[in-house]
Amino acid sequence: MIEDxxxxxxxxxxxxxxxxxxxxxxxxxxxxxxxxxxxxxxxxRGGGKAPVLRTTAQAEREIAxxxxxxxxFVALGQGLYPRLLAELEDAPPLLVAKGDLNLLDRQSVxxxxxxxxxxxxxxxxxxxxxxxxxxxxxxxxxLARGIDSAAHDGALASGTIGVIAGGIDVFYPPENxxxxxxxxxxxxxxxxxxxxxxxxxxxFPYRNRIIAGVxxxxxxxxxxxxxxxxxxARLAAEAxxxxxxxxxSPLDPRAQxxxxxxxxxxxxxQNAADVVxxxxxPASLVRAVRVDYEAPVEALNGDDALGxxxxxxxxxxxxxxxxIRLSGASSGAVQMALLELDLAGRLERHAGGKVSLxxx
Amino acid sequence: MIEDxxxxxxxxxxxxxxxxxxxxxxxxxxxxxxxxxxxxxxxxRGGGKAPVLRTTAQAEREIAxxxxxxxxFVALGQGLYPRLLAELEDAPPLLVAKGDLNLLDRQSVxxxxxxxxxxxxxxxxxxxxxxxxxxxxxxxxxLARGIDSAAHDGALASGTIGVIAGGIDVFYPPENxxxxxxxxxxxxxxxxxxxxxxxxxxxFPYRNRIIAGVxxxxxxxxxxxxxxxxxxARLAAEAxxxxxxxxxSPLDPRAQxxxxxxxxxxxxxQNAADVVxxxxxPASLVRAVRVDYEAPVEALNGDDALGxxxxxxxxxxxxxxxxIRLSGASSGAVQMALLELDLAGRLERHAGGKVSLxxx
Numbered sequence: 001m002i003e004d005x006x007x008x009x010x011x012x013x014x015x016x017x018x019x020x021x022x023x024x025x026x027x028x029x030x031x032x033x034x035x036x037x038x039x040x041x042x043x044x045r046g047g048g049k050a051p052v053l054r055t056t057a058q059a060e061r062e063i064a065x066x067x068x069x070x071x072x073f074v075a076l077g078q079g080l081y082p083r084l085l086a087e088l089e090d091a092p093p094l095l096v097a098k099g100d101l102n103l104l105d106r107q108s109v110x111x112x113x114x115x116x117x118x119x120x121x122x123x124x125x126x127x128x129x130x131x132x133x134x135x136x137x138x139x140x141x142x143l144a145r146g147i148d149s150a151a152h153d154g155a156l157a158s159g160t161i162g163v164i165a166g167g168i169d170v171f172y173p174p175e176n177x178x179x180x181x182x183x184x185x186x187x188x189x190x191x192x193x194x195x196x197x198x199x200x201x202x203x204f205p206y207r208n209r210i211i212a213g214v215x216x217x218x219x220x221x222x223x224x225x226x227x228x229x230x231x232x233a234r235l236a237a238e239a240x241x242x243x244x245x246x247x248x249s250p251l252d253p254r255a256q257x258x259x260x261x262x263x264x265x266x267x268x269x270q271n272a273a274d275v276v277x278x279x280x281x282p283a284s285l286v287r288a289v290r291v292d293y294e295a296p297v298e299a300l301n302g303d304d305a306l307g308x309x310x311x312x313x314x315x316x317x318x319x320x321x322x323x324i325r326l327s328g329a330s331s332g333a334v335q336m337a338l339l340e341l342d343l344a345g346r347l348e349r350h351a352g353g354k355v356s357l358x359x360x
Numbered sequence: 361m362i363e364d365x366x367x368x369x370x371x372x373x374x375x376x377x378x379x380x381x382x383x384x385x386x387x388x389x390x391x392x393x394x395x396x397x398x399x400x401x402x403x404x405r406g407g408g409k410a411p412v413l414r415t416t417a418q419a420e421r422e423i424a425x426x427x428x429x430x431x432x433f434v435a436l437g438q439g440l441y442p443r444l445l446a447e448l449e450d451a452p453p454l455l456v457a458k459g460d461l462n463l464l465d466r467q468s469v470x471x472x473x474x475x476x477x478x479x480x481x482x483x484x485x486x487x488x489x490x491x492x493x494x495x496x497x498x499x500x501x502x503l504a505r506g507i508d509s510a511a512h513d514g515a516l517a518s519g520t521i522g523v524i525a526g527g528i529d530v531f532y533p534p535e536n537x538x539x540x541x542x543x544x545x546x547x548x549x550x551x552x553x554x555x556x557x558x559x560x561x562x563x564f565p566y567r568n569r570i571i572a573g574v575x576x577x578x579x580x581x582x583x584x585x586x587x588x589x590x591x592x593a594r595l596a597a598e599a600x601x602x603x604x605x606x607x608x609s610p611l612d613p614r615a616q617x618x619x620x621x622x623x624x625x626x627x628x629x630q631n632a633a634d635v636v637x638x639x640x641x642p643a644s645l646v647r648a649v650r651v652d653y654e655a656p657v658e659a660l661n662g663d664d665a666l667g668x669x670x671x672x673x674x675x676x677x678x679x680x681x682x683x684i685r686l687s688g689a690s691s692g693a694v695q696m697a698l699l700e701l702d703l704a705g706r707l708e709r710h711a712g713g714k715v716s717l718x719x720x
């Protein structure tokens with residue numbers, strides 16, 4: 001059982017508190033309980049209304065629900081949480097997991113691609129997943145149609161993780177219910193959203209960051225330009241992981257995304273040996289480890305900094321480092337002011353540690 | 361008319377005098393006539409029999425033959441000779457050309473590939489050649505079956521050069537006679553061998569160095585592993601030119617050579633725009649220019665160096681630079697000794713400026 005799970009859930013499920021804000025609150029206040037106590041005051045100082053905190057009863061209801069589903073929580077900073085995933089700035093503070101948790105402790109490779117992939121590409125994905133399984137690699141994908149399904153099928157016996165955009169008990173697409181149930185039994189399914197959540201378009205990029213984040217590298221097969229698979233590839237690259245792509249004829253429109261990835265620097269992959277060669281990350285770096293909370297910093301009086309920081313921010317995203325430099329304030333004071341604006345619903349956080357003021 | 365053409369031909373067609381030896385003789389003695397006069401003595405000093413020099417009558421016969429065929433000679437170091445080709449250490453001292461010589465003065469790209477290419481790949485090659493022609497690029501290939509033929513066809517109207525392994529009047533493969541005749545009329549055909557020469561297996565790598573050498577870059581389409589197209593790609597890379605390859609599915613065995621090239625660093629090409637982007641060489645560097653002979657160096661007494669150099673050489677190829685360093689002799693003296701051994705038939709020249717003693 002995760003210590004302080006109720007407080008974690010109350011904090012995390014409170015509207016307006018995303019993974020980055022959660023992590024910064026913990027870094028600042030040490031425990032979810034202390035963060036919960038501080039949030040209303042922080043939001044008011046940031047010039048907004050205090051967010052409506054999730055109640056203990058709501059958190060306990062979700063915990064009971066997850067237990068009843070035969071699933072369990074995996075928490076950032078504690079035992080089983082995958083080390084590579086924890087490296088992400090926006091690592092999910094809590095995951096709901098159902099299946100064989102030992103798979104989180106092995107090195108993994110993501111295989112993603114088109115939902116409407118050709119039969120040949122699906123056959124290739126299944127064979128590649130099987131061969132990677134023989135190399136003791138866990139295959140991660142998104143339980144979607146096409147390439148994802150083929151990858152899970154190929155690696156079912158050796159170890160596969162399906163990361164889904166909705167709740168742990170929601171089957172999407174519906175025809176993949178059997179496959180998802182097979183992963184409950186023989187593999188592992190991970191979800192970031194609470195049970196019962198139907199996946200919406202905006203959930204998929206979040207799901208993709210988990211696929212990329214948990215894996216040493218991501219292999220893309222038959223991705224259309226501007227597809228979700230290319231987002232996963234970009235997230236993998238941003239996380240410093242290997243991006244690999246399977247080429248195709250320029251005459252085949254479904255090969256365009258992968259060919260472009262290779263032009264942009266992804267490693268061309270023809271078989272499992274190529275993947276193994278590309279992934280230079282030693283398995284020892286992948287093992288889950290307990291990461292203790294960062295020590296809480298001394299409480300700061302942010303009053304002075306807040307006005308200054310607010311004046312420095314505008315509607316276009318600016319790097320936090322730049323705000324710190326321009327303000328002349330300490331990094332701690334600036335982070336606190338940003339947290340206050342964030343909890344007041346007045347701050348927008350962007351990729352690459354950039355922030356902007358939300359238009360009123 | 362090329363000055364001293366008779367002497368050039370006599371020297372070049374003498375058995376045992378290849379392009380590298382020819383170039384070194386000219387560098388040393390200034391003119392083909394002076395080189396011809398020096399060869400017997402050099403060979404004797406190198407410890408061999410004097411080669412049987414081609415006669416003036418033989419040279420004049422070849423000149424008359426080329427004229428009768430409506431072709432002409434293009435000589436290294438003179439007006440029309442392509443500047444990029446002249447950069448090769450083993451640039452052909454003379455080419456026989458038939459067709460539109462103006463094509464030698466424009467920037468060109470080679471397209472090479474499998475003789476037994478798929479219909480789809482041939483269609484792609486034809487389209488790519490056409491599109492490159494619209495970008496004012498001349499398309500160079502080898503007048504072989506498959507990709508070569510398709511590339512010539514696509515660029516026939518805009519400008520294409522066929523480099524053949526046999527004599528300028530020999531059609532190989534026979535079914536390409538019509539295509540070669542079309543290039544006489546609308547494009548250009550280049551040959552290194554004398555008229556009437558039937559191409560043999562050993563001629564093709566020499567032909568390939570001209571294809572790669574004359575071009576700013578080489579595009580490979582559907583090449584089998586260990587095929588001639590990959591040799592052309594390697595020669596292009598060694599000459600510092602762009603190597604480009606069209607990818608294919610790993611499930612298609614004909615794509616393996618190209619996919620491997622891309623893994624090894626070749627640029628992945630999907631269309632003419634990709635080729636134009638890859639070729640960074642400005643057209644101004646491609647224009648043919650007159651390159652004067654290097655000034656003849658002072659005649660050296662090589663007697664002393666020769667014995668020493670011979671002792672330093674063995675059956676395995678060694679870099680000339682190393683021989684110079686180990687010998688302590690001047691570069692000029694070492695080169696002269698090597699030339700003597702060469703003309704005596706006792707030296708073997710290898711790629712990358714390496715030399716070895718020929719086993720007796």
